[in-house]
Amino acid sequence: MRATYSPLHFKPAIESASDAQCLACHKEVLEDKPRVASPAGVKAADSLAWYQRTSTYSGDQDTFHRRHLTTPLAKKLMNLKCNTCHQGHDPREEAPGSSATAAPQSDNAFTLRKQVNPETTCLKCHGQMPAKEIMGLPGPWHEVKEMFQNDCLTCHAAIRTKRHQVTYLNAEAIEAMAVAGKESKTADDVCYGCHGGRSWYRIAYPYARNAWPGMGDITPEWALQRPQHSESRFLKAEPKP
Incomplete structure (x- = not known):
């Protein structure tokens, strides 16, 4: 107690x-590890x-x-802590x-x-990608990705370039891994993996619109209620000159 x-x-x-x-x-x-085999006898090593x-x-x-x-992937791309x-x-x-x-026992609601709180934690990396509603893509990413060479940086090399600048992510490693995947056409596994590819929810996370170089003055309607910067507890300290 x-x-x-x-x-x-x-x-x-x-x-x-x-x-x-x-x-x-x-x-x-x-310290806990998965079972070597399921109760039905299926070995973990024999299944994916x-x-x-x-x-x-x-x-x-x-x-x-x-x-x-x-x-290895968590250590390379993420910097999650228990209190994240x-x-x-x-x-x-x-x-x-x-x-x-x-609340009383009689409160069925x-x-x-x-x-x-999954809305402010899990949803960040396990929400849907609003490909059509926000990015204007002709369809869901898994259906149209070949049109963009399976590479998110086809567009995002110049759009929303100030990204991942939060303490729970390793921004440089994420960007480097996405660039490295261009030749093998696996770049979207890095980006889409956390932006719709591993979605557990039917909604998308409302990411903050941190200002980036060349950002337009007009805010689109879908972004009017978005915060202008990431949560304060996750902001990286600006390097001193």
């Missing part, structure tokens, strides 16, 4: 908590998980947290009737609290 109410599970302490502090109690999230089918992933099947924190997604939660609100201030 004392650990449940540790200050690290609440704001503001969670915002500055280090991975070492979190993993002191939750180290099992990195969905993420193993992409050109950007290499290695054996791995667990959710390890794929986001410790695999986990921003603390009040255990008194986990279920209805759990405390004097929680109550939704159990999640450990993270």
